[in-house]
Amino acid sequence: MTSIDHANLARLDLNLLVAFDALLTERSVTRAAARIGLGQSAMSHNLARLRTLFGDELLTRGADGMRPTPRALALADPVRVTLSQIQAAVLQREAFDPSTTDRVFKIGLADSIEVAVIPGLVARLRQVAPGVGLRLRSINRISILEELDAGTLDLGIGVFNQGQIHHKRRPLYTDSFICLFNPTQLNVSPPISLEDYLRVPHVL
DNA sequence: GGAGAATTTAGACACTAGGA
DNA sequence: TCCTAGTGTCTAAATTCTCC
Numbered sequence: 001m002t003s004i005d006h007a008n009l010a011r012l013d014l015n016l017l018v019a020f021d022a023l024l025t026e027r028s029v030t031r032a033a034a035r036i037g038l039g040q041s042a043m044s045h046n047l048a049r050l051r052t053l054f055g056d057e058l059l060t061r062g063a064d065g066m067r068p069t070p071r072a073l074a075l076a077d078p079v080r081v082t083l084s085q086i087q088a089a090v091l092q093r094e095a096f097d098p099s100t101t102d103r104v105f106k107i108g109l110a111d112s113i114e115v116a117v118i119p120g121l122v123a124r125l126r127q128v129a130p131g132v133g134l135r136l137r138s139i140n141r142i143s144i145l146e147e148l149d150a151g152t153l154d155l156g157i158g159v160f161n162q163g164q165i166h167h168k169r170r171p172l173y174t175d176s177f178i179c180l181f182n183p184t185q186l187n188v189s190p191p192i193s194l195e196d197y198l199r200v201p202h203v204l
Numbered sequence: 205g206g207a208g209a210a211t212t213t214a215g216a217c218a219c220t221a222g223g224a
Numbered sequence: 225t226c227c228t229a230g231t232g233t234c235t236a237a238a239t240t241c242t243c244c
Contacts, residue, residue, distance in 0.1 A: 015214095
């Protein structure tokens with residue numbers, strides 16, 4: 001097991017890491033302060049302390065907001081993972097019981113997969129979690145990640161090639177495509193190859 | 205050990221500076 | 225001119241120190 005350097009670690013204020021994470025998320029001192037319930041100046045003081053602590057500017061002012069330095073970007077994921085682990089360990093809540101909860105889950109759906117997923121989900125909820133409510137919203141892939149971070153969505157369903165380390169992903173189902181075509185018009189016979197498919201005009 | 209003084213720290217208010 | 229970051233100063237609370 002890794003030993004803890006208590007003497008040095010004691011000098012580190014955990015709240016500073018929370019402030020750092022908020023600053024990296026919001027890229028704005030004012031919004032980061034609001035995010036964790038502080039005033040702008042308090043967050044500015046926190047940023048100053050973080051700069052002293054890490055010996056780096058961390059965020060510099062730019063035309064498009066506060067720009068993170070390479071050092072800040074390198075620290076972002078480790079800090080967030082650490083905070084997530086602390087949250088899981090310290091703020092562990094009571095075990096979730098779907099049969100008794102009356103929580104309303106906010107779900108963002110990318111693409112047109114509502115028809116494929118929701119009927120089965122609703123049927124399943126009726127059986128195991130009759131008190132659960134769903135608030136469904138169609139949303140694009142990039143917005144889903146932003147809204148998950150902001151807490152305006154609990155869950156995103158779609159095809160995601162990107163995401164941060166703290167975004168948990170689970171395969172929901174596998175899908176395939178069916179190709180409809182007129183063999184006489186296109187002068188191809190089934191089964192068609194990928195080359196055939198790409199050669200002719202098509203709609204996906 | 206307890207009480208009071210001194211020190212430290214975090215955050216708010218007010219203000220300034222810089223960029224669009 | 226407006227918005228936002230940074231800074232100086234003050235205050236309240238917490239902590240540490242000193243004396244009895």
